Ligand SMILES: CCCCC/C=C\C/C=C\CCCCCCCC(=O)SCCNC(=O)CCNC(=O)[C@H](O)C(C)(C)COP(=O)(O)OP(=O)(O)OC[C@H]1O[C@@H](n2cnc3c(N)ncnc32)[C@H](O)[C@@H]1OP(=O)(O)O
């Protein structure tokens with residue numbers, strides 16, 4: 503390990519990075535708050551300003567990944583789809599297995615110029631995370647409690663609001679609803695069994711309501727779904743703390759563009775379509791685990807300098823007053839002032855540690871983990887089974903999926919366009 507590598511592991515460097523992130527983030531949050539009066543005067547302008555302000559925060563984390571840790575991101579995609587990326591509104595469906603999968607998503611957003619405006623269907627708890635959560639409020643991020651009865655109205659309203667959004671955006675959906683753990687996987691596969699759906703090895707069973715409602719309400723605005731599958735080379739399990747320590751990872755992202763027109767409008771058909779998509783994603787991950795790569799050509803967009811420049815700007819702006827303050831402090835020699843400052847630094851680092859904890863899977867929620875939920879599902883399942891037609895449709899689709907996927911895999915190897923083929927469910 504070189505000198506720079508050693509430096510990256512020093513606690514003092516982490517303190518400085520976190521200080522810059524926290525203080526610049528709070529400044530940006532304050533500026534966002536100042537845009538409130540503008541919303542009533544010129545809503546579209548307020549949205550554009552907020553996209554740029556949000557970029558100042560999220561691009562710092564992207565710079566940390568790309569320039570500090572040097573993590574590489576390879577994109578596997580159809581060359582015919584490539585020109586669309588960043589030039590249209592899209593719904594992104596991504597697997598949820600890694601602590602930094604959202605950060606890799608952000609990196610691709612940055613490379614295609616949609617980082618400031620990117621959106622997500624996020625759990626409500628994240629809205630209260632300082633800096634990021636507060637920034638999301640002004641970006642009109644859609645929040646959910648993951649209780650459909652309570653979410654239905656608010657999610658639909660938030661989606662409707664995005665219909666006239668002035669910037670191109672990617673709307674991220676983790677349809678699994680929570681991060682993959684062995685326990686959640688086991689419970690989720692029991693649900694799959696009850697529903698007569700094939701088991702998944704690398705994914706949890708997708709929750710279909712959020713996807714269907716998003717497709718339904720963003721139709722006309724969004725033109726495609728980007729089916730995205732992420733994995734890391736050599737079975738790496740990346741973490742945000744690892745990134746902060748300068749650890750380099752290698753991410754592989756497979757993206758398939760599916761025109762929105764080819765996704766069924768009817769809710770139950772849309773749900774079947776999503777289950778089929780996850781079975782295809784599962785087969786793709788199986789291939790990755792065998793070959794160590796996704797099929798098809800790689801077309802990685804290069805890193806852009808803007809995230810780094812923004813980060814350097816904030817470092818220069820905020821380090822100077824910090825150094826002055828520290829000098830003055832030690833010059834004053836007051837034990838009380840020094841102790842108070844040390845305590846404040848300690849409290850701030852605890853705060854940042856708590857924020858980093860939000861990204862850690864072993865501190866994740868119990869959503870999808872509860873036996874109680876399973877019992878509810880059993881009831882749901884019984885109701886579903888009463889409608890034998892639905893169950894049969896599921897089974898028929900399952901059979902159809904196999905055939906469709908064989909077609910899909912063969913086409914994949916030949917790197918031909920798959921969108922239209924995979925977009926339609928023949929069930
Ligand atoms: C290309 C590069 C990527 C670009 C990236 C772009 C943008 C980046 C932008 C931002 C990055 C920031 C990242 C922040 C990350 C934060 C993400 C999150 O917070 S994820 C968590 C919140 N999001 C979701 O949950 C979305 C998915 N969920 C849904 O859509 C849900 O339907 C819902 C709308 C949340 C409602 O939840 P609820 O639980 O009420 O769902 P359902 O009604 O659907 O669930 C009941 C349904 O599921 C079955 N069930 C029950 N238990 C299980 C189980 N354990 N496993 C699977 N299924 C289960 C149950 O039988 C019911 O079935 P049915 O619907 O048939 O009745």
Ligand SMILES: CCCCCCCCCCCCCCCCCC(=O)OC[C@@H](O)COP(=O)(O)O
Nearest residue numbers: 523562563566604634680681857858860866867
């Ligand atoms: C320059 C950068 C400096 C970095 C130092 C400070 C870092 C602070 C980082 C705060 C990041 C907060 C954003 C959290 C995003 C977490 C995304 C995520 O993965 O959420 C999980 C949910 O999807 C599902 O939750 P679970 O049900 O699995 O539980």
